[in-house]
Amino acid sequence: MCVEAQTKMETSLKQLVRGRALAFIIILGIGGSFQNGFHVTVTSSPSPYIKNFINESWFIRHGETMAPETVTFIWSAIVSLYAVGGLLGSISVRHVTGKFGRKKAMIWNNMVSIVAAVTMFTSKSANSFEMVLVARFLFGFSSGLGANIHNIYLGESSPKKLRGMVTLTAATFISIGKLTGQLAGLREILGHEELWNILLCAPACFSVVQLLVLPSFPEAPRYLLIDKHNEAMCRDALQTLWGQGDFKTEIEEMLTEQAAIKRQRSLSLLELLRDRSVRWQLITMVAINMGIQFSGISAISAFSFNIFQEMNIPLDKIRYVTLGVGASEVLTSIACGLFIENVGRRTLLWGGFGAMSVIMALITLSLILKESSYWIPYSTLGLIFLFVIFYGGGPAGVLPSITHEIFIQSSRPAAFVFAGILRWLGFSVMGMAFPFLITLWKSYTFVLFSGVPLVAGLFVFFLVPETKGKTLLEISEEFNKIQICKPSLRKDIVETRL
Secondary structure (H helix, E strand, C coil): HHHHHHHHHHHHHHHHHHHCCCHHHHHHCCCHHHHHHHHHCCCCCCHHHHHHHHHHHHHHHHCCCHHHHHHHHHHHHHHHHHHHHHHHHHHHHHHHHHHHHHHHHHHHHHHHHHHHHHHHHCCCCCCCCHHHHHHHHHHHHHHHHHHHHHHHHCCCCCCCCHHHHHHHHHHHHHHHHHHHHHCCCCCCCCCCHHHHHHHHHHCHHHHHHHHHHHHHHHCCCCHHHHHHHHHHHHHHHHHHCCCCCCCHHHHHHHHHHHHHHHCCCCCCCHHHCCCCHHHHHHHHHHHHHHHHHCCCCHHHHHHHHHHHHCCCCCHHHHHHHHHHHHHHHHHHHHHHHHHCCCCCCCHHHHHHHHHHHHHHHHHHHHHHHCCCCCCHHHHHHHHHHHHHHHHCCCCCHHHHHHHCCCCCCCCCCHHHHHHHHHHHHHHHHHHHHHHHHHHHHHHHHHHHHHHHHHHHHHHHHHHHCCCHHHCCCHHHHHHCCCCCCCHHHHHHHHHHHH
């Protein structure tokens, strides 16, 4: 069994380098979910400098310092406005991809990122913290839209047998973006008070690269065939990305899906929400996204400086600790990509959620007892590393794949709008509330983050079907079989999966 899995992995890796697929994945990633990851973590390191800038800007204009509570509120707004922009960007994905297609939508999205970078860069010389707020909103819009286009574009460009590995790279680039944000924030690189505005707009360089290079790659093959009804261009795109071949199996699957939806136009979000045939898919998206957003990972990513400060880690060491956390997430995500096609999505989901719940409960206990012994803060640090490992190798790694797989072509853009709303609303709430929660409740704040992933893990274990190796229509049929109102049927389903 191990030999067979190793052979499959080697075959998959060889196919990645046969055509232009590997270059495509990299170019798409640096302008897609990479931007999202970078902006989530980059605010942690320069947070004291930005707060000083807010106060100094106010003092220069009004001749008095700002109240600490007001500074905290504006800083929270800088963090949460990124989420508001991300929410609006996610909502726009159906309209933008429907109007421009996947490739052109991603190209135009880079322009928003570049405008945001110019605004951020000039905010310091203009002595305007309001420009920082505007830039963070635009960065959020670009990241929310770009991450969703990235996921859709990847999924619609992947052969079935590589779909899990390829779509998981979206999560890998989020992790790489987080690590890059932490690395760039080191004092030895851009972590100086005089360079914080350059640090915050640095990822626009990758947007410029994608803007120049992405036009040389093809449009998404599945979009070309199902939406544009052009089989010849679809085959050409597959051969460009994955090397020479007839891709008969992939094209037949697309034609079957096209016939099933009977040229149905792309659904709007309201139409999707009213569609009873995707009710369990939508419930699954709510459970997984809420399990991720309210597990505590958003707080760890955006406010790691505050968290490690609460753990009594020396200030000059905090940036290096956060860098280690980011590196562990990247390595775990890459490892997850190598075995997702063998282990399956469902096991990684429920196992990851269960481990995250237990670890977060232990983190809470260790923070409460941190004064009782010198070694307890180090155990807390180790638990945070474990939490990030199970997060990156479980729910975070699987989410892009399962979001793409449980919806057919006509429902997918609206489904990503729905997933984006869930994600960014959760991140916005956490971004605004967490600074006040950790000030008010200290270590007990993390009690809130243990129960939600436990519930999400139980939901996945008992109800969500496996999607590995199945066509999108077969996956839809699996969800249509779920009926929790009939105990005997539910028992049969659970016993079959176990």
